[in-house]
Amino acid sequence: MTFSVSWHTLLDELDDLPEGATLITPLSHKRFRVTDVQEQRVIIDFEDRDEKRPLQRDQFETLYRRISDEPGGFELDRLPPDADPYPAVLSLHPRFEIDEDEGVIIEKDGPTTSQLLNAEPASETDERSEPDLDVYxxxxxxxxxxxxxxxxxxxxxxxxxxxxxxxxxxxxxxxxxxxxxxxxxxxxxxxxxxxxxxxxxxxxQRTTRRNRSLKDEDEVLAKLEAEGIDRDRVTGIDRSKVDDALEVTELAESDVYDIEESEYVRKADVDEEVKETRLQGLKEQLAATEGEEAEELRQEIEDLEGRIDELTSFRTGAEVHE
Structure with missing residues (x-):
């Protein structure tokens, strides 16, 4: 298939986009909309800034050629800076697809997906789902x-x-x-x-953390001595050996250590049953609808929570024995 045929297929797909359709770039994940479709270019408008930008046909053709030359797909990180709207738009073509996990855009013979986000808002009547996560x-x-x-x-x-x-x-x-x-x-x-x-x-942003650990001690000391560094300059006190020595001497810990103590609060226990009871009450509150039954449910929840508060409230030892 020639690029000219693929280009006009892409223009047809762009013309059929629903109003307000939003696409997302594969690298920077910036959202944008196609505002105009012309024979030689496509005009896009980014959501996060007031900027219209033309995407030129010849640049699409260059990307098309590179994809065709790479059987395993063209690597997205080889794109020039700020060029990731091009593969996002090209993904609307029925034969091109972006694989973000592999970091490529590839030509396929079968069904493909695109960078088009769902333009239709979720229906308010859709059943509300709760993620099965402890943090939730x-x-x-x-x-x-x-x-x-x-x-x-x-x-x-x-x-x-x-x-x-x-x-x-x-x-x-x-x-x-x-x-x-x-x-x-x-x-x-x-x-x-x-x-x-x-x-x-x-x-x-992807960053690289550099960690260092010394090689074998004898190897390090030998290399330093070969450079004229006395081993006494780089060897120090072994903390574990000091602790062993304290066990067999009359020295106190404070004789060889500077000790600074600080106090802090630490969680000792969690009452999962009480948490689950309270959580269930909250979920029922969220799911409750208007009406007489909802009002009765709210009252039951309030009564239940009141009993929980009474059972789990903090009391001093004197109060417990009164």
């Missing part, structure tokens, strides 16, 4: 706690409320970090070189 459940509980208490004046909050707040913050932090790492593992395969990739809330 804990975040929901945390939001509820933040709405119930004035955290701007922590010193005035009751101790039990502070304990609950600290526990939830700790759980959200741990579970969010686990999910963050899972997201990072997937993103790593989609980021190319040092090009930032942007989203609505921010941007990320």
């Amino acid at each position: 459940a804990d975040a929901l509980l945390l939001v509820d706690a933040l709405e119930r208490h004035d955290v701007a004046t922590l010193s005035e909050m009751e101790t039990d409320a502070l304990v609950n707040l600290y526990t939830l913050l700790s759980d959200v932090q741990r579970n969010a970090n686990d999910l963050r790492q899972d997201v990072a593992d997937v993103l790593l395969n989609r980021l190319h070189h040092d090009r930032p990739v942007s989203g609505p809330f921010g941007s990320v």
